[in-house]
Amino acid sequence: MKIQQVRINLVRLPLEEPLVGAPPMPGMLREFLTVQILTDDGIEGIGITTFGGKIVRTLKSALEEFGELIKGEDPLRTEQVTAKLRAASAPCGAGGVAALAISAIDIALWDIRGKAFGVPLARLLGGLRDRVPAYASGALVRTTPTDKLERAAAALVEKGYSQIKTQMVVDGLNPAQEVERIRLVRGAVGPNTNLMVDINQRWSVHEAISIGRKIEDLHLGWLEDPTQCDDYQGLAEIARALATPICAGEYLYGIEPHRQTMTHHAVDIVMIDLLRAGGVTQWMKIAGMAEAFNKPVASHLLPEIHVHLVAAVPNGLVVEYMPWTWRLFDNPPMPEKGEMKVPSAAGLGLSFAPDLFDKYGIG
Numbered sequence: 001m002k003i004q005q006v007r008i009n010l011v012r013l014p015l016e017e018p019l020v021g022a023p024p025m026p027g028m029l030r031e032f033l034t035v036q037i038l039t040d041d042g043i044e045g046i047g048i049t050t051f052g053g054k055i056v057r058t059l060k061s062a063l064e065e066f067g068e069l070i071k072g073e074d075p076l077r078t079e080q081v082t083a084k085l086r087a088a089s090a091p092c093g094a095g096g097v098a099a100l101a102i103s104a105i106d107i108a109l110w111d112i113r114g115k116a117f118g119v120p121l122a123r124l125l126g127g128l129r130d131r132v133p134a135y136a137s138g139a140l141v142r143t144t145p146t147d148k149l150e151r152a153a154a155a156l157v158e159k160g161y162s163q164i165k166t167q168m169v170v171d172g173l174n175p176a177q178e179v180e181r182i183r184l185v186r187g188a189v190g191p192n193t194n195l196m197v198d199i200n201q202r203w204s205v206h207e208a209i210s211i212g213r214k215i216e217d218l219h220l221g222w223l224e225d226p227t228q229c230d231d232y233q234g235l236a237e238i239a240r241a242l243a244t245p246i247c248a249g250e251y252l253y254g255i256e257p258h259r260q261t262m263t264h265h266a267v268d269i270v271m272i273d274l275l276r277a278g279g280v281t282q283w284m285k286i287a288g289m290a291e292a293f294n295k296p297v298a299s300h301l302l303p304e305i306h307v308h309l310v311a312a313v314p315n316g317l318v319v320e321y322m323p324w325t326w327r328l329f330d331n332p333p334m335p336e337k338g339e340m341k342v343p344s345a346a347g348l349g350l351s352f353a354p355d356l357f358d359k360y361g362i363g
Ligand SMILES: [Mg+2]
Pocket: 198, 200, 224, 225, 250
């Protein structure tokens, strides 16, 4: 089998919060690059990437250049193809644009592999189970006004979510007001909901320990990215000081920084971002490393693809259901009563929505 053609498109999705109609998060990711890899025997594999920020067209160019480089390659030789792309882009470094582009191609190659063998990706990778827990994300953010936050939190529970994430570090609030706000959310979701809190790297180590201790009685499921993602010693200090589990990893590029978080005992729960990790190939390696360290893994964004990965591995904890990518796909998997089902069709079991490029394409 050989790669014959690679198509790249850029789409911009609407600003929305579809879970409970809460105010949308102003910084939500809306621009996605789609990749379609066509083989000489008629199989098409699809992939996506994002995080281009204001240089998203640079990311598109990187994908187009990579697309030219992989023509004629065997799509089942995932390591060989991605090694070629890493070598081709090595002078610009291992992370950033090159990594985000390689990940999209890696995902599409795994889609081709699943279709070639006629099995869903989850089963190809280990197939531990067909349903996974999913938590609601993106509806209770730091820009949500407090009264709307309480209402949206209660609405998520009514919709059947038993695991929900919110954020702290709200502009204009002092630590005491922050603690009060998070107590309101706990009150709205009740004691039996697994409530998680994301800090997005915005606290110092001291703030994380000081404020973290004031909310320990709320029994959070995890405190996410309490400080800088590469301050492994600082994260380890926080993890040692608090009973609340520390979750981190979404901002890390590649495999090696995850080795640092694990060997420094900086995290209790390993979050893996499919695009920054390097695609399916590297995601699985990080999950395996976490298993050896006796740590569960949680996914970051792209639930339609991550459902396969969390379902495949023995230490898959939960899928983040962030509804930022559902519009990309025709009939995407959706959470039901706090669970997601692995698509049953071969490969990713996904296809792009028929009107995606006409409706949302921007070049
Ligand atoms: Mg996060």
